[in-house]
Amino acid sequence: MKENIKILFGHYLAGKTNPEQEKILMEYLADPANADSEFHDVMEKAWTKQRGETDYSLAAVQGLAQIWNKVEERQPKSRSLFPLLKYAAAIVVIISASLGWYAYKKTQQPLQTTIALISKTTQKGEKVKLVLPDSSIVYLGAGSKLTWPSHFVKGGLRKIQLDGEAFFEVKRDTTSPFIVHSGQMQTQVLGTSFNIYAYPKDRTFSVAVRTGKVKVSENSQGKLKELSLLTPGMKILYHLKERNYTVHTERVTEVNAWIKNSFAFKDVTLPNMLKSLERYYNVHIELKSNKLNQCRFNATFSNKSISNVMEELHVMSGKHLKYKIDTGTKTITVWGEGCQ
Known part of the structure; x- marks a missing residue:
């Protein structure tokens, strides 16, 4: 077992481990029973390679102090700690990555960070051009409100809220679908340009596509029901009260004509x-x-x-x-x- 952990430790320092392997390694190192010196040969290599790159950050120093406490608790009074002193710098270098017990524990807990939301509201007769954190462009129509996060998480959903009318030019990212919520309606794309008309007080909702492909769904009691996949020149008109819709075609040049x-x-x-x-x-x-x-x-x-x-x-x-x-x-x- 220890030989496998030592090999795994070496792979980790080389950046060749996957998340599952890192979990096994971190849990092993987190156990006080394993805070002995069986990793000295691995640390010797780390010392040779990293001696000029010591990390003096607060997290590293605090982590090192905790390891020393563990070692001292387990060592007989007559046993010298000198062999470990030789590798102190190496321990500091790799503390947050390989022996960062607290750092590892934090990764196992849900992130508590809150992403701030930004809103823009236009008045009657006003329209504005906005650039979102992912470089997508939005033309916000008169009497409308757009709400979006201060930044998008790579690989996550790019969710925004629209009340009113807007034309979107979405930056393509296949790992991060772009979703617009408008009341009970949801519009999802990867990278395309389209127009949404969704004023809360009106009885109609519409999406018209200029480029790319758009999926329009209805949120009914928490369940999404796909209504239509739209391609360039297609427009869906949904009647909110009657809960029915039609799909027809229009000139792509008319999709965002209101901008001009x-x-x-x-x-x-x-x-x-x-x-x-x-x-x-x-x-x-x-x-x-x-x-x-x-x-x-x-x-x-x-x-x-x-x-x-x-x-x-x-x-x-x-x-x-x-x-x-x-x-x-x-x-x-x-x-x-x-x-x-």
Whole structure:
């Protein structure tokens, strides 16, 4: 057994052990019954190789003191400790790695470190560009909130929270899936670009893909239910209240058009469109007529002022939709007798 441990010890010093072997070694060395001098020949090699690289850190010195205490407790009074003194420097060098009893114990306990969270909230009419710790880029839309950790752990999940709208350009990392939580919905990728629309007060959730592949799932009572795998040009529209969804195609250039002040609406009801226009243009819109609730529009507005947008809606409705803009209060009143 001791011969095997000595061989294992030598491999550890050379950096050739795996986690299981290190566990066996550390548990053996942690036992006071094994704090004798059978490792002197191994330490001799460590002394020769490491004599110029002594570690004087607090952890090493404290660890060395504990080993001396163990040795002194086990040595007969008449027995000299001189052979061990020769290797004191070697023990200090390797203390935290090979005889670091406390360091090893800490690795067996769950990490207690807390990763700080960072949040960014945008106002109506505002959009910002953010760079995450992994170099992924996020364009955060108006009236939205993004929360992310101050750093991502390599090999772990890159989890963030979105309330609102954002376009993501995710840095590819096959060992660390990128997951966006939006209410009861979850979007997972490795490296791609996509847009999420997930305002908490709205009744719809959508994901549209520009590049790569995206998996969209619903979190139902703690269980994930995969809804769809999306590829470029695909968009999922999920109705939160009805808990049903549709998947359709759209131009990839329209996925993140809002970043450049181009807003595309496809078969959208007037109330939902007005909610989006409120956020984009930082105005308050009052819809005074229920007769307009079922009006649906297909429209794209590129670099238009809100007054131009309202005029185009007036024309598209067959002039049944009427509006009034109060520039002082930034309020738009909308009424009418329905659409053509």
